Amino acid sequence: MSKIINYYNQFDEWGRLEREPIEFQVNWHYIKKYLPKEGAILDNGAGPGKYSMELAREGFRVTLTDLTPRLVDIAETKAVELGLRDAFDDFQAADATDLSSLESGRFDAALMLGPLYHLQYGKDRIKAVQELHRVTKQDGIVFVAFMPRSKHILSSLQSPHNWKPNDSMDAIAEFADSGCFNHADEGRFTGAYYFNIGEIKPFMEANGFETLELIGSNVGAMLSKESLSYWNERGESERQKLLRLFIEKAADPYLLGVSSHLLYIGRKKD
Known part of the structure; x- marks a missing residue:
């Protein structure tokens, strides 16, 4: 884990989502589709809090956790800068496999958009998902990221x-x-750690979740910089049409394998 912390200490994760906005915009479209109307949300493995800030803007009570203390500090600073600090219940440095500082059944929805990328042992991946299950309310919605x-x-x-x-x-x-x-x-x-796509739904369902949807966060990930530049240079109208196409095709099961990230959406069931 020390190598992972060191990596994220020097990597600009907030900037990555700014430089590669399609992933964030597609994910946010589907997250908003399934979010409850109100309530408490956990952003687990949140990094610098890009999604947390949007959740706070939408009026949710947000708790942010991440393995890397520096990123937790950056997230709290961002919240203050954006005038959103009062929407946050807590900022914690925490391992996704051990959320013992959080009580069971606390959250109406929970995001885990990073931890499973770095858990190379099956027992740790199970622990992380079981902890997510524990802290989420019955019938609460979870959003979990995978790399194919x-x-x-x-x-x-x-x-x-x-x-x-x-x-x-x-x-x-x-x-x-x-x-x-x-x-x-x-x-x-x-x-x-990268999942085989066919293993994702059975893995989540075996750990207490009902599958609602599995989407590709960026099915255009194989496009070259030159290709993306071509469409971006054609103006805002064309960019928005491209984004709508990626959102539409995100749910196409035949394109999941070319997406850089996947987003699993499920409901907690006992």
Whole structure:
């Protein structure tokens, strides 16, 4: 976990969502679709709080947790800067596998949009989802992010030198089997776990959730910078049409494997 904390200590996660707005905009569309009208929301593994700030603007009571203390501090500072601090019940540095500081059944909805990326042991992934289940109210809605293994295989084939050690077919084959990725270059995205898409719904359902939807947060992730620039340069009208297309195609099960991230939406059931 120390490598993960070190990575996020130096990585600009807020800036990433600003530079790559499609993921945030698609996710937010589907989050708003399923959110309750009011209540208490947990943003677990929130990073600097990009989603938390939107939840606060919508009038929810928000509790923010993240493994990295620096990001928790950044999130609280952002909330103050944006005049949203009063909407937050708490900011905590916490491991997603142990939310013992939070009481059971507290939240009307909960987000977990990062922790499962970095839990390489199955027992830890189960703990994290069970903790999410515990702190969510009965029939509460959860939003959980996953990274698809198929997309990382494609990315490794497309840019092998950017994804060492996945710069050989043997390494890619090993990754395809395990889903675990540890970057060979120090300071790069590492300690990661990628799910096979067909395993996501059974995994969540086995841990107490009813599946509502599984969507691709950015089905346009394979587009080059040049392609995106072309559409962005055609003006706001074309950008909005492109975004609407990505939102529409996000729910297409045939495109999940090319999305950089997936968003699982479920309801807590005992």
